[in-house]
Amino acid sequence: xxxxxxxxxxxxxxxxxxxxxxxxxxxxxxxxxxxxxxxxxxxxxxxxxxxxxxxxxxxxxxxxxxxxxxxxxxxxxxxxxxxxxxxxxxxxxxxxxxxxxxxxxxxxxxxxxxxxxxxxxxxxxxxxxxxxxxxxxxxxxxxxxxxxxxxxxxxxxxxxxxxxxxxxxxxxxxxxxxxxxxxxxxxxxxxxxxxxxxxxxxxxxxxxxxxxxxxxxxxxxxxxxxxxxxxxxxxxxxxxxxxxxxxxxxxxxxxxxxxxxxxxxxxxxxxxxxxxxxxxxxxxxxxxxxxxxxxx
Numbered sequence: 001x002x003x004x005x006x007x008x009x010x011x012x013x014x015x016x017x018x019x020x021x022x023x024x025x026x027x028x029x030x031x032x033x034x035x036x037x038x039x040x041x042x043x044x045x046x047x048x049x050x051x052x053x054x055x056x057x058x059x060x061x062x063x064x065x066x067x068x069x070x071x072x073x074x075x076x077x078x079x080x081x082x083x084x085x086x087x088x089x090x091x092x093x094x095x096x097x098x099x100x101x102x103x104x105x106x107x108x109x110x111x112x113x114x115x116x117x118x119x120x121x122x123x124x125x126x127x128x129x130x131x132x133x134x135x136x137x138x139x140x141x142x143x144x145x146x147x148x149x150x151x152x153x154x155x156x157x158x159x160x161x162x163x164x165x166x167x168x169x170x171x172x173x174x175x176x177x178x179x180x181x182x183x184x185x186x187x188x189x190x191x192x193x194x195x196x197x198x199x200x201x202x203x204x205x206x207x208x209x210x211x212x213x214x215x216x217x218x219x220x221x222x223x224x225x226x227x228x229x230x231x232x233x234x235x236x237x238x239x240x241x242x243x244x245x246x247x248x249x250x251x252x253x254x255x256x257x258x259x260x261x262x263x264x265x266x267x268x269x270x271x272x273x274x275x276x277x278x279x280x281x282x283x284x285x286x287x288x289x290x291x292x293x294x295x296x
Contacts, residue, residue, distance in 0.1 A: 030110060033118055037077035043217070044129055044210025045070030071210040072127040074099050076117040087222045087245050088122040090214065094227025094253075096155045098133045099125040100190040101226070106183035112224070124214060124221070128207045128232060130195040152193040160187065208235035215243040226250045 047065040077083070091112060093101040102125050104111045113123045127133050155163070158170050166181060167173040173181045211232055215221060222245050225233040230252025237244045 036079045042070045043213040069129045069206045071129050074125040076123045082120040086120045089222045090124045091224040092126045092229035096191050106186035107180035154193045157188045207232040211236040220245050222246045224248045228253050
């Protein structure tokens with residue numbers, strides 16, 4: 001438990017310190033980022049047969065497949081010396097958001113991914129399955145037998161301004177806002193549609209399965225979860241608790257997923273060794289001092 005709490009505190013301290021020192025001019029001096037590896041990979045997914053409508057006339061007589069349910073992962077791996085003894089960190093953006101959330105800021109500053117990698121942590125940014133950037137099953141769009149149409153959800157720009165806490169009205173920022181509102185168009189442009197299969201909810205199962213596959217490949221890691229990615233990370237933790245060192249939950253949605261994951265049943269009681277730091281809009285502004293953190 002002490003090790004998990006230490007890992008969670010170390011991860012949060014990096015977040016807190018680097019979110020509190022944003023320069024006014026948006027052009028800070030930064031040290032070179034030295035990595036041994038950087039790239040992308042895919043985890044999860046399975047093959048699904050294409051419908052005749054998707055195959056087209058020229059290939060109507062042959063069986064063709066597509067890969068669905070996969071997750072896109074960006075990774076930044078520091079040098080062997082720098083990462084010695086450091087927990088890998090897996091960052092998962094919320095619904096409709098992408099790896100852009102962690103790879104940079106709208107005004108060009110380093111994102112959390114670079115900050116953690118510079119501190120020696122191997123970083124993996126996980127784009128959830130069914131997000132437009134990761135891909136989704138196209139068959140339902142041309143299958144007349146489907147009784148329920150597939151659906152997409154996307155954040156309207158006007159909703160983003162208020163829901164992200166930038167200001168009370170679109171175009172008006174709070175006096176103490178640290179968001180670079182002059183670059184708000186970059187955030188708007190980064191938001192992608194999220195796909196929902198016919199008759200399905202925006203569930204966490206297929207997403208959690210892909211996340212577990214990543215954790216199995218890289219070993220025990222710290223999860224940084226934001227908003228609607230909370231259920232994904234918590235379900236993955238429930239499925240493979242030994243592969244999660246700690247969780248930093250940034251305004252994750254719903255309380256039931258947390259209760260289900262860290263309940264007292266025999267199936268989940270061993271999760272008590274996993275330390276969790278929860279951040280909400282009420283605690284975040286004052287959460288730059290470790291003494292004010294709440295471990296649960």
